[in-house]
Amino acid sequence: MTTAEDVRKLPIDADGKYIRPPSTFRNKIEKGGKFEPEKGRYHLYVAYVCPWANRTLIARNLKGLQDIICASRLLVGFCLIAQALQAVTICTSRMDTKGWRFDDTDPAFPGAQLEPFYGFGHIRDLYLKVEPNFDGRSTVPVLWDKKLETIVSNESSEILRILNTAFNDIIPENLYPEALREEIDALNEWVYSDINNGVYKSGFSRTQGAYEEAVKGVFAGLDRVEKILADGSKDYLIGNTLTEADIRLFVTAIRFDVAYNGQFKCNIRTIRSGYPNINRWMKDLYWKNKSFSETVDFQHIKAGYYNRPEASRMLFYEVLLLTVSATV
């Protein structure tokens, strides 16, 4: 189905800065709405390389939505392939000219799956099914509605909130508690622009000026987080409660030393050597909570970032690195 020339061209402005385009599908799942909360109706498409998709996988596990799948399968007594609430398909973390691929034979991405409902070859085909003339970015994650055969949302921050609230009759756990919302929103805002998106701005920049601005922003952001976590008794960023703010930072932190430090040139310091408190917080989440460790796949992350089609070009741009300063 894919009709594409090369969809991988990055959005770069006249100053050489990477400008992330806004997500295009922004619906909610809610009672009385077009997308009702129903068991078995929705499906997530993700790539393990992607931090934005990783957010949604962690939230799905933390909320226990995958346990509901097992329960309902047992109760009903039969198991249709992935026909349950919030089932997931993992595409490869390799992009070709048509974008993210479904392929269960690529040796670099063990565990990647085929598209289960239509036999599509690419994530982009889902977008084209919904909008045959779609010419935006076909990004992951995608939250798909199997009933109306359309995309509910392709914006991870909003999918995170959907997973947190839409199925609350079934799973009441709250990652965005009322009392902490203001603090969470404020932290999310600068963590997103300095760190989550900051690493991409650094990696994709095409001029020295754009790169330096971005990479300094990344490390200023990490310095700020390090201070927040400096009180060694703090397990979480806000209110000593696990919230979406932890999820949103974790997915970037866990990719930092293995991918962003090298491939995205975020190399002033590493988390391991330069940020003891962030390192402790990150390792605790990873080792003490399966929702984190079970949704991180380092093989896909490393092969995905270092196999990016623009990877060789990224190293080729004449951007001088701000080389590692001290602390290693």
Ligand SMILES: N[C@@H](CCC(=O)N[C@@H](CS)C(=O)NCC(=O)O)C(=O)O
């Ligand atoms: N704002 C989106 C961003 C998603 C995004 O950029 N995903 C990347 C993977 S890390 C992607 O699919 N890129 C494909 C492309 O830009 O063509 C979200 O948070 O969901």
